[in-house]
Amino acid sequence: MKKLIASVALGTLLVAGFLFSQDNQPADTAMDLEPSIFSIGNTGSFF
Amino acid sequence: MEIGPYIKLHRIKQEMTQAELAEGIVSFAYLSKIENQKTEASPDVISLLCTRLGIQLDNEKDITIKEKCQQWFGQLFEVNNKEEIKKNYKELEELMETTHSESLVMYEIHKIRYFLILGEKEEALKQINSLAEISSTFDSLHQFYWYKFKGNYNSTDGEFNQAMRMYKLAEDKLNQLDLAEEEIADLHYTIAVTHSKLRNTLESIDYADRALDIFRIQYNFIRCAQCHILLGISYRRIKMYDKSIKNHNLAKHLGNLSKNKQVIQLTNQNLGYLHSTKGDIKEAIHYYTEVVDDPEVDLNARLTAVTSLIKEYYNIYNIDQTKEMIEKGMELLEGDVSETYRLYRYVINTYDYAIKQEKEKFESLVIDEFIPYLRKHKDYANLVVYANMLGKHYEKVSKYKDSVKYYKLANLTYEELVNL
Incomplete structure (x- = not known):
């Protein structure tokens, strides 16, 4: 029983910790785009 | 040679x-x-x-070859017409086959970059493998380009750690060589991009600044704009938003001066993401929409903007607009089965199933295909987002055990991401 309570508490802490960190420090969702390592022309690609 | x-x-x-x-x-x-x-x-x-x-062993012909090579090497670094580069390549190929030229090895090494610019990755790899056999005979200048272009191949392949190792080896050669300033700036710029991909923010700023100092003196507007975009991304990551916006605006200004649509829209995409992370959804949508509505922008960039809009609209529960963007994304991807756009296909389908509340399809896609795909590609940022989305979904349907499992995955991946 103690183990169960401990695991539930740990789980809750993990979730709460994650949500807290998400609110305060938004995750980088990889939607920023670096320019290409090659030169980019008007007809070329970004990447 | x-x-x-x-x-x-x-x-x-x-x-x-x-x-x-x-x-x-x-x-x-x-x-x-x-x-x-x-x-x-x-x-x-x-x-x-x-x-x-x-x-043939012909010295006079070799001087002509040398000049033609120099011209062609230069074309591989500047904004140039691909057809022109191809034409010069064919001409050089014929000359090299029949004449002994001092420039042969340098030419063969530059072919790696040529194939990468044309998007022929397999040809580039073949070239690397065939040159590996004689790489022990390369002098310092050959080695510089050999490492740099091998790094370019790794970058194109998404192997940024390996690419960085190659660029550092190329950088080590710099003190043995008397290279032109723009060559050094190009390597620094490439290292800055790679640091940014690896989320080494401060290093990326350092190298982008160094490259910018040289490109600025040479009035190389496009390269300056590319450096400003990198600085914009890096300052956003360390939450120096004003500095980030300033750099993006400078990039956009230079894009306008050079009438370069790709630079302008790349800036809009990044400004959209900046406002999204700041919580200013209206502004984010404004910038993303500019990219989506520009028909001159390439498919990859438009898909990035479309998927960004899907996420924004979904997060503010704007169902109609989310559906519209999903349809637009599907239209853009119609008939495409290539590996290049697989990530976008997963994103669009995930939101499509989520919005239609097709629970089984949603779970099966995210668990069996999307998450393993993100793990395989070490795409931690997206893994956090979609593991979290799955966690929320299970929480909503009261499957708490599964919910904790995916929140935990998101949490551990997030740690991995910030430790990168």
Whole structure:
């Protein structure tokens, strides 16, 4: 029983910790785009 | 280039064995010594070997080849017409096949970059493999480009750690060489992009600043804009938003001056993401929409903007607009089954199932395909987002055990991401 309570508490802490960190420090969702390592022309690609 | 490695390179290109080339001229053991520069053969022997390989020893022609090579190498670094680059490549290819040129090795090394610019990754890899056999004979200048272009191949392949190792080896060669400033700036810029991909923010700022100092003196507007975009991304990551916006605006200004649509829309995409992370959804949508509505922008960029809009609209529960963007994304991807856009297909389908509340399809897609795909590609940022989305979904349907499992995955991945 103690183990169960401990695991539930740990789980809750993990979730709460994650949500807290998400609110305060938004995750980088990889939607920023670096320019290409090659030169980019008007007809070329970004990447 | 010494004649020995030159003969070896031509023999390998023509898929000849040492025995085949040496037959009737010298023993194949002696040929091996010539190729590996362990002996100096007589001019007669060299002449016979070159004749068998179909190569002329013509000094005057070599000067022309050298000039043509320099022109072509330059085209690989600047914004240029691909057709022009291809035409010059064909011409050089014909000349190199029949004439002994000092520039051959440098030309063969630059072919790696040429294939990458044309998007022919497999050809680039073949070229790397064939050059690996003679790489021990490269001088410092050859090595500089050899490492740099191998790094370019790794970058194109998404292997940024390996790419960084190669760029650092190229950088180590700089103090042994007297290279033009723009060559150094180009390497620094490439390192800055790679640091940014690896989320080494401060290093990316450092190298982008160094490259920018040189590109600015040379009035290279496009390269300056590319550096400003990198700085904009890096300052956003360390939450220096004003500095980030300033850099993006400078990039956009330079894009306007050069009338370069790709630079302008790349800036809009990044400004959209900046406002999204700041919580200013209206502004984010404004910038993303500019990219989506521009028909001149390439497919990859439009898909990035469309998927960004799907996420924004979904997060503010704007169902109609989310559906509209999903449809737009599907339209853009219609008939495409390539690996290049697989990530976008997963994103669009995930939101499509989520919005239609097709629970089984949603779970099966995210668990069986999308998450393993993100893990395989070490795409931690997206893994956090979609593991979290799955966690929320299970929480909503009261499957708390599964919910905790995916929140935990998101949490651990997030730690991985910030430790990168």
